[in-house]
Amino acid sequence: MTSCHFFGNEGEAIPEDVEELVIHPLVQAIPDEACRGRFERLTRVNFNHGGSAALRTIGKFAFLKCVSLLEIEIPPSVTTIGEGAFMSCQSLTVVRFVKDGSSSSSSSSSSSSSLTTIGEKAFANCRSLTDDISIPSGVETIREHAFAWCPCLARVFFHEGLKIIDSGAFNECVKLEKVNIPRSLEMLGSYAFRGCTSVQEVNIQEGNLREIRSQTFEECVKLEAITISSTVERVGSNAFRDCHSLRVVKFHNGLRSVEDGAFYLCTNLQSVALPGSVESIGRMAFEGCPKLVSIELGDGPRDMKIYGLAFSECVSLANICLPSASTTTKTTTNESSHSNSFSHCTELQNQYGDSIPLALTRRFENFPIHKKVYHASVTTPVELSREIESSVQSSEGNIHKDRLVDPFGMTPFHILLSAANCRLDLLQILLDSYSPRVLGWKDYVNEKTAIEYLIQQSDHLTTDNSRLILQVALEGWLIRSIASWNGLEAWKADMSNRVNVIVAEDGANQRQSLLQEASMALSRYERMEATTLLELSLWKMELNSADAQTPAENEARRATVKKEAYHIRSGASVVIPNVIAILYCDLLL
Template sequence: MQVNDYLFQGNEGERAPKSVKRLIVNPGIQVLPNELCYNCERLREVTMPQGLIKIGSRAFGLCFSLLAIDICSTVESIGQSSFWKCQLLAKIDFEQPSSSPHQLRSIGRHAFRYCLSLQRIKVPSSVNLIGMCSFKSCDGLVEAILSSTSIKEIPSWGFAHCRSLQSLSLPSSLERICDSACIDCTCLVTVMVPLGAQPIEIEAGAFYRCRCLANLVLSQGSNASENSFDGCALLRDRFGKRTDAIVAAMINRFDDFPVHKLCYDHYSTTAHELRRCWTENKEEIDASMVDEFGMTPFHVLFSTTEPSGELFEVLLDKFPYHVLSWKDANGKVAMDYLVSNWTDTSTSLLDMTLQKWIFCRLERWCAKCWRNVMIPLVNTLLAEEDKGRRMTVFIEICSILKKYENVEATSILEMTLWKRHLKRGRSNDGTKRQALDREECRCVCGSDVVIPNVIQFFVGIHQ
């Protein structure tokens, strides 16, 4: 025990002191009482024993310094507002030993509301109930994975005002998305519903102002209230303002895009199935690399939760590298979604993507000096954990690559003009020395671009 450590003994009426920095729960304790550490602003660490069953209401509310929490596998319920306004809480780990499944059944109302630093949540398969406002206003939340749970509804205001939320995966047991469930999730692109799932009822304002929403597949028989998709700019621009028209479009979302469809449903798709789909539909795929939202299969895959590395490798093998540079209707290249959603999986996929998108092109250009500029930037990007700095480095990489593309295009154009002038000079006057032709052409064809930028390509071939 150290100074400001506190051992919770489970005595009646016991509360942790406000000065506590580390809470140690005594083995044998089954319940953390209501408001055990409420407003303990200096609390940074909690150690929970196996055997704990319940976390009481507001047990850790307003613990502004709490950074991470491990929920042991024996916990069955997380009480109302239990982690409310833990603004630095960045990681919630639902500890799950291989010997026994997690026992968590319910997450109470407002349980993680205003956890501003939380970036990712994967709810255990044992959960069958999530209370209203449970993840409301988690501004940093990018990915929420509920696909293995048995919940029947996304509660009212469950993910409301999660303005960084990009992807939300839902279980096949889902029957209802309640009113205002995802209101004002302005970055939400993909809501994953297993293909062939039961019909879903979408209540009023469920996706209000989800202006980036593009990927949502509904089963036949699904229905939505009249204003469910108000403010969904991409959907309304393409399918009109009528809710029934949007629902019909979502039921048939990927009917004409077989590869997109498999990437959306990647949890159920194998690499073999994707290759077979490519072989059987190659002509259609070549004619329809992008859907109504300007999305390639890369966009669809990268905007989902836990994108599949195996499927990505198939896409890399089948599609030309320049497809990775295409922007969707949200103005994003596929890699934007990986950079914003930082997990071990996305880091690995981003590394593979950068190899294809950047270094394959640099090798084609044979520009060794350009490669030397890019390598440290890519390494910095892959090692950076801060989202803001990571995006800054990625933008810098894109900007430099765009500059290189412009130099390449300009150099090719100028070299073509130069050759054209040389040819014209020789045909008009065969008595002139060729060296003189070159000198004259340099004055009018931009050789100041050609000479420094084209020659290095030829030099690079021998390096």
């Protein structure tokens, strides 16, 4: 058994039982297949003996199937790692890229490496590779399948300067948790991260990337959210297919096409906002997304093509408006001729039958407030306020008569709370403009209230205040109470009826159940009363503050506050951001 041997001694054969191989300081290239599968005992290769800077290239399949090799340190002089150089080194756990002046390097310290290319399958099928991989900043290209089928690889760090991540580069790295794409990247190859079943977060920075190719993130089953940068013009076929945990997708203006099956079977996808630049939505692009409620398409007439089965079997889809010039194109395959873009969209078909595309192009034709709220991503609070003011004036002060519901029976609250961009500032304007009981109205198709849409779309609430609103809504008492409350007399009548039912009940078990329900109802009413008293005290403070003004101003101020006091909506700007937080904390105790 030979423990150590120099590679590069002229005319000298290397024993096959060697355990450590030292690369001669004058060697500039390790030839193709130099140690391919012949050294089963080889555990270590010293590439940087004596600090030599001579080595430039590690050839194709140079250490293929060296099954006992444990770790390697690539010296800073190396510019190219060839195809399959360390492929199927089953025991390899650590790969470090050494910087100048150091014998080793941490995973994040690789800035002075000369490496520019990591070859095809260079580290593929290294099934024990567990250490963090930091790609040196000089690397411009990671070739096809370079790190594919490395099931223990959890973290990879990319640096600015990287231009190409080729097809399948990290295919089926099942423990990879996070992907950060640098601004410099120009090409992200097909199925580059397919089957990375532990990836939960993907960040694509604004930069040079123009497309996400086919199957890039297919079967990333734990991926929950993705933001597509504004430079991306195309999302390729099956790019996010079978991403079952994907709930939120954010696009930017500049996107032109979403191709066939791009989000096929994303079973938790709830809403999508596509910018006005989109020209086509491919076959089966969103097919089989049963929780998809809302599709927001950019405003304005244009020639958008929506191909067959694009939204097929989106059984919950109830909030969509097509550009007026869009067309639906039936399939050209062997599927039956009646297959179309909205096949088996139950909620849409219940409302419109077979005329869905035509009806959707006209949906907001006479509903300007709905339209402003639907396009929340580009609507400003000032624009919405002006539209509401205009509607009030046109309906002689009664906003409820001015087209409060659209053809789906959805109020602006329904539209906003099921939209891809649920904005709290616009929600506040609606709360200040509409009676709170509108929150309890149900739409025609799904028979859901606006609050039920809010709960269903919970992942779109990103601010602390809106999270609190959602949590209180989930408790189920506040909004239902606001929607149905008619004052103290209603409380008394309800509790009186409950007591009468309890007295009339003979069964002990049933009586106990009724007592519990009554107790819960009383507790809810106490919370409501506390909220109301707080609002009244705030209004009283407003009245008192007017006392220092002139009599005329005082009277006008009193009249204004009294008018506001008739509507719970008038306290929304105070209660929502401040009081709910207190009540919510009380609920948790």
